[in-house]
Amino acid sequence: MTEEFPLAPDLCHLNHAAVGPWPRRTAEVVAQFARENSRQGSLGYPQWLGVEQRLRERLARLIAADSADDIALAKNTSEALSIIAQGLTWEPGDNIIGIRQEFPSNRIVWESLADRGVEWRALDLEASTDPEGDLIARCDARTRMIAISWVQYASGLRLDLKRIGAFCQDKGVLFCVDAIQGLGALPFDLASTQADFVVADGHKWMLGPEGVALLYVRPELRDQLSLHQFGWHMVEHCGDFDRTDWAPAASARRFECGSPNLLGVHALEASLSLLEEVGMDQVRERLQARVDHLIRLIDARGFDLLTPRELERRAGILTFRVPGVASDHLYAELMARRVLCAHRGGGIRFSPHFYTPMEVLDRAMGVVDAVIHG
Template identity: 70%
Template sequence: MSEDFTLDPELCHLNHAAVGPWPRRTAEVVARFAEENAHAGSLAYPQWLEVEQRLRERLARLIGAVSPADIALAKNTSEALSVIAHGIVWRDGQNIVGIQQEFPSNRIVWESLATQGVEWRGLDLDASSDPEADLMALCDDETRLLAVSWVQYASGRRLDLERLGTYCRAKGILFCVDAIQGLGVLPCDVQRFQTDFLVADGHKWLLGPEGLALLYVRPELRETLTLRQFGWHMVEQVGDFDQVDWVPAESARRFECGSPNLLGIHALEASLSLIEELGPETIWTRVQECTNHLIEAIDRRGFELLTPSDPALRAGIISFRVPDRSAEPLYRALMQRKVLCACRGGGIRFSPHFHTPLSVIDRAMEILDEILAAPPAS
């Protein structure tokens, strides 16, 4: 699997939860696209649109959607969440339930609805031993939406989407999932999870570029969202520029107001071709090998594991804290030694993927040992 990547051998890439590396094929596709554009302009535009359609088909299969028509392509997760938040017709006094420790995109967008009299209620995940039950307990008769991340960006804590989705469907509560830290690692099925909305950027575990994201809206709900963005690309008769009496597209394309990001589309489609060839079960098995190996290394050193050790409660993120050492200086030292990681939630966050050799994890931990053994800078 590592032969599909051309990473610098001196680099320990353990940061897929931030920005993942492109596979070899993705870099080659982007280079060909650029060369083609430089020499022939948009002569191949019809073929470019075929790649766009293939991307929608791959994304639909990846999440278990019924049809590629259920897939919209947004610029990023924040935009996709905003389409949902400001598309729902709210009533004064309604509320949204979520998690306090969410990445800002999954908090700010809901807090912005306060001007419409909508309350955002955040569960303190750090104080909860059963987040699913506690999220349900925060809901009441005025709860319109439950909005959570599948996997928390800092702690790596994974939620039971099937349990939450079953509850929401039974109570008539809309269910929105930010899947950015799970999609590409874990098998996904929006039908089984009973998600009404699912969003995910392509630049993390999907190994694609920034600037392109998935937006899934359950087909029965598409027309209930008020459109806030308009343009030539979101109409049913797309390409008929003389059409005067326009209507929004019946498909999820209604949420795409303007020209598609065809460069990003070529890149993400290529990356997903690799993910689809391997299959979600194979990828998840391999990621578990990496994370189990990492947890064993953390435990041997007596570090504090911030991510649940139970595989059912985690995905690809492993966060830990070194006792009596501040995380920020350790993070900076690791980055200086080409250990690509992150500082999140007061700890060091490593996030290996299916292609990460176990030897890279071992080398990263050995480098951390050397940093800890070195005398503090004067």
């Protein structure tokens, strides 16, 4: 698998929770797309649209959706969440249940509804030993939605979506899942989670580019989201430019107002082809082996593990702290020594992927040793 990731040999890439590298096939597809465009213009546009359709099909399979028609392509997670938040009809007194430690995209979008009288109720994960139960306990008769990330971006905590989804289904509460830190790292099953909305950008664990994101809306809810962006691409009879009457597309394309990002589409479709070839069960097993290895290395050094140890509570993120060492200083030194990581949640966040060589993990921890003992 290393042939698909020709990363510089002196680089320890442990930052898939931020921006992942492209596989070789993705870089080649993008280069070919650029060459074709520069030589033939848009002559191949019908074939480009075929790639777009294949991407929708791959994304549908990735989350186990019923149809590619259920998949919209947004620009990013923030746009996808905004389509949901601004599309639903809210009443003063409604509330949304979320998490205080969320990435800003999954906080600001709900806080923006305050001027409509909608309350965002945030659970403090640091004060919770049962996050699912505490999220559920915050619900009342005016709760319209639980909106959470599948995997927390800083701590790496993975939530039990099945438990939350079952509660929401039983109580008639909408369930919105930001899956950006899980899709591409772990298998996802839409039926068992019972999510009404799933969003995720492609540039992290899916190994694609920035600028293309998944937006899933349960088909029964599609026409309940009011539209705030309009254009030629979101209408039912897309391509019939002389037609004067129009209606939003019945499919999820109704959420895509204008021209698609076909460069990004080609890249993400190629990256997902690799994940499908490997198989998401294999991706999960290989990634878990690497996270397990990192945990052993961290424990052997007496560092503080900030990510849950339980297998069912983590995905690909591992955050740790070195006692007596400022994490911001350690982060700066690691980056200067080409250990690509992140400073999150008061610690150092490592996020390998399924293909990351074990020796890269050993070498990265060796660099940590050199910094703190240096």
